[in-house]
Amino acid sequence: MQKKLVCNTLKVQWRTAKLLIFAQNLTMGTIMAKESYSAVLITQGEHRFYQLAMPSDVLSSCTFVSTRDEDPDKGFQRLLDKKRAKEIATYIDSGHGTIPTSIILSAQEICGLEYDSRNKTISFEVLSGSFLILDGQHRVFGFKLAETKIRVPVIIYDGLSRRDESRLFIDINSKQRGVPSELLLDIKKQADYENSEEQLFREVFDKMNGDPNSPLFGRLSPSKRVKSKISRVTFNAALKSIYPALTSRTPGEIQEILSEYLASVRDQIIRNGGDENILLNSITFRAIVSFFIHAARRVKDRFGPEYTIDNFDVVLGPLFDNIQIAKLSGTSQSKILDYLEKHFKGEFQL
Structure with missing residues (x-):
């Protein structure tokens, strides 16, 4: 009887010891309960992968990124943009966020x-x-920062070598194409995503694009990049540099004043033997629009707020008579602007 009692006591002690060891290993992360999810097995070419939905908190706790800076021999991912990840987290927590694009992983x-x-x-x-995250590291980090937990579409590759992972990363990032910025700007109004600045720029752009008397009529491209045309992205970037001077005017007034100014610049270029299409170079266009402030200030000083093509001709004529038109087609917006400003102020020296 006593032997049996001792035996039972030893068994209890042994089980307790095993439980303690298990708990210790669990705490240290050496033993984890397995997660299980419904998945679809898909084969494409020589690779096979699984498609499933995974809770965002589980996803963020079991993935990692290999960066070139941290691991120059094996890494290939770009460094994390924390600002972008925070924007994703805010988007998810807004309650309206949805990101249906799959996170692509390689099982280790x-x-x-x-x-x-x-x-x-x-x-x-x-x-x-x-x-290992092959595509979607910013989304994963954004999910981790978000307070809201969601189910995330995931693709998991299994059995990949490091070479396979690197090649797949290259294929994913070279074959997929993002939506052009021009198109995103063009449809922001429909999505009700425009801020006040973007709304103003859009209305001015559309007025210039639809006005036969505008020097940019037929030379603007609303939703995509087109050779020898000014895209909406370029137009917005140009107007952003002079935005503070525009806020007191309506879109119609801004369109009219800018049209008079650009028409004057176009005529000055032609009069001095240049090609008017130089204005359609994105760098030149942004520099010329940035210079508008200097020209408009000179017009106002001499004629009051009468921004007509004739008044712009008066203040711009001497400038264009003393510059090399070819200098307006450089590769640096700031250099073109500096060149114009120096001549306009009479401070330029040969």
Whole structure:
């Protein structure tokens, strides 16, 4: 009886010891319960991957990024832009955020990935090094920063070598194409995403694009980049440099004043033997628009707020008579602007 009691006591002690060891290993991260999710197995070419939905908190706790700076021999990801990740987190927490694009991962050996073909599920251990992120690191970090937890579409590749991971990263980032900035700006009004500045620029752009008397009529491209035309992105960037001077005017007034100014510049270029299409160079256009402030101030000093083509001709004529038109087609907006300012102030020396 006593032997039996001792034996039972030893068994209890042994089980307790095993539980303590298990708890210690669990705390240290050496033992983790496996997560299991429904998944679809897909084969494309020589690769196979799993498609599933994973909770964002699980996703952020079992993925990692290899950067070129941290691991120059094996890494290939660009460094994380924390500002971008925070913007994603804010977007998710707004309650209206939805990001349906899949995060692409490569399963590492440590996660012990298993696929149950009968139940169509995959299981893996949730460890910090379970999956290498091939695409979507900013989204993953944004999910981690967000207070709201969501289910995230995920693609998991299994059995990739480091070479395979690197090549797949290159393929993903070279084959997929983002939406042009011009198109995004063009549809912001429909999405009700415009701020007051963008709204003003859009209205001025559209008025110039639709006015046959505008020097930019037929020379603007609203939703895409077109050779020898000014895109909406270039137009907005140009007007941004003079925005403070425009806020007291309506879009119609701004369009009219800028049209008079640009028409005067165009005529001065032609009069001095230049090609008027130089204005359609994006760098030149931004520099010329930035210079508008200097020309408008001189017009106002001499004629009051009468911004007509004739008045602009009076103040711009001497300037264009003393510059080399070819200098307006440089590769630096700031250099073109400096060149114009120096001549306009009479401070330029040969």
